[in-house]
Amino acid sequence: MNTHFQNDLVEILKERAAKGQISRRQMLQGFAALMGTTALGAGAAKAEEGRLVFVNWGGDALDAMDEAFGTPFTEETGIEVLYDGSGPTEGAITAQVQGGNPTWDLVDADPFSSQALGRKGLMTPIDYDIVDKAKQREGFGWEYSSSCYFYSYVIAYDATRFDEPPTSIADFFDTEKFPGKRSMYKWGAGMWEAALLADGVAPEDLYPLDLERAHAKIDGFKEHIGAFWGGGAESQSLLLNGDVSMALIWNTRASLLHKDTEGEITFTWQDGIIGPGGIGVLKDNPGGTEAAMRYIAATQEPERQVVLFQMLGNAPSNPAADALIPEDERRFNAMDPENLPKQIALDTDWYEENYGAALDAYLQIISA
């Protein structure tokens, strides 16, 4: 669940600040750039007119977020923004709206979650008169979710263990040529695609996913799996501790590994699986639809998206931001014109329909 991904971004910022790789101010800017995706462990902030509550995945810099992002937005619009880090899982959003008195306005939820919830009448459609479609990538604007950044499941590997680097997802599943244990994502997303690609399915024929075939592939490969990781820090430590020699992990963590180990642990974009992140608006949100849409529009500024990329490594949703990224950092941008063609994007429509049942079946395979 990509909900875990957003949560992980906050962790990355805090870790880097703790290591002195970035200043506290940069960390706060990073939170700000998360666009409200920043999550500042408030209690449930009570929302009302002239006020927006943005819910994300945790963190503890409430005041900081207010200074870095809330205040400028408030100056611009007169609308106050409060941040709440309690985690907008599908279950939590459902409880908010069905409870009849939601306190949340905006959520950093998976686009497919927002879509599924929207169809059940729990989300407000994105108002594309205010949110600018031209500032989104082709194919990544949805009815109930506006894309705000991208990340990718990439093949990261311990280069010290192999004579030649792996160059495809087939290599990931080839333990003869590339010895050592592997790690895959515990919550399934991106892993079905990887298994099918390795099994010879052409990228354009991936969807609808042939789950049986994917699960057969994963089941047969299970003895080579050292662990299924559930969070970003875990994926990083599996490679660092030498528990596995190759792993399918988020590119944000892979970039950090590359930088921290000076390339001893590195990654390839080849056969990466791109996951989109999006902002959604709750049905009958207390702060009002228009204010919420203006907030989303404000997150589309390319300069801010570049800050986000520099802090965390997740790619801009506004294509205009790609060119603003300094030359030497572009290799870490999942959406860079150099890197994008090597990867395949998750199909939000498929996940909206099938994710629940697919994850049940996947867990059955991996934890058997």
Place this chain on the structure above:
Amino acid sequence: MRAFLFLICPVLLFLGVSYLLPFLGIVQLSFTDPDPGLAQYSRVLTEDLPTGVIWRTLRLCVMVTAVSVSCAYVITLLWVRGSPLVRSITELCIMIPFWISVLSRAFGWLSMLSNRGLLNTWLQDMGLIDSAIQMTRNEFAVVVGMSHYLIPFAVFPLATAMRNVDERVLTAADGMGASRLRIFWQVFLPMTSSGILGATLLVFVFSIGFYVTPALLGGGQSVLVAELIYLWIFQIPQWGMAAAMSVVLMLGVGGILYVLMRRYGEMAK
């Protein structure tokens, strides 16, 4: 007696509102979401994922209980019957883990047991093994981590039972010429069996609800009941399934408690 009932009324009311009503809500949900009927229960009790998870949870909890209670027995023996120095050292070993969060302890075990962890490094430095042994991200690590957490909880019922053993009975056995081993097996152990049962009960019931330790140390390959319920509530919302699983868990634990408590009551007499 009437005054007594009157005085505990607020507590009963509080428990009723904060426990019983929500629980009845859960029970209702388990029969109605998404459609009215018994479908959720039949899925929980027949589908591969939930039944697999239930069996794994039971199996793991039995292992953890056995390990924890046996270790705790030895530790308690040292604590209750050791020399003053041994006693104070044991006491520290029992108390210190209490002050460390369950999360830190799980991470501690990871850095201890992982492939480039302390244990593997030592073994390799001493030339005992050639390549690292995988000790984390499996059920072994989960049992170690959970037992480590639960041992202190098993110590207290055991200590009570051991302290209640009448010293004169042991002296008598000794006077009758029984060897130390025989005194332990035939006198001391049976006399502390109520403590063993109490500890087993406590540890087993506790272990069933574990979430963090198995999630971290199990490497995603040992999903337990608590994690599955979380998944069904928050991640892929199927509240009816989560509710049915909770009710099944509640009834299961309740049944075990009932049987063991009766046995415990008899023993304590």
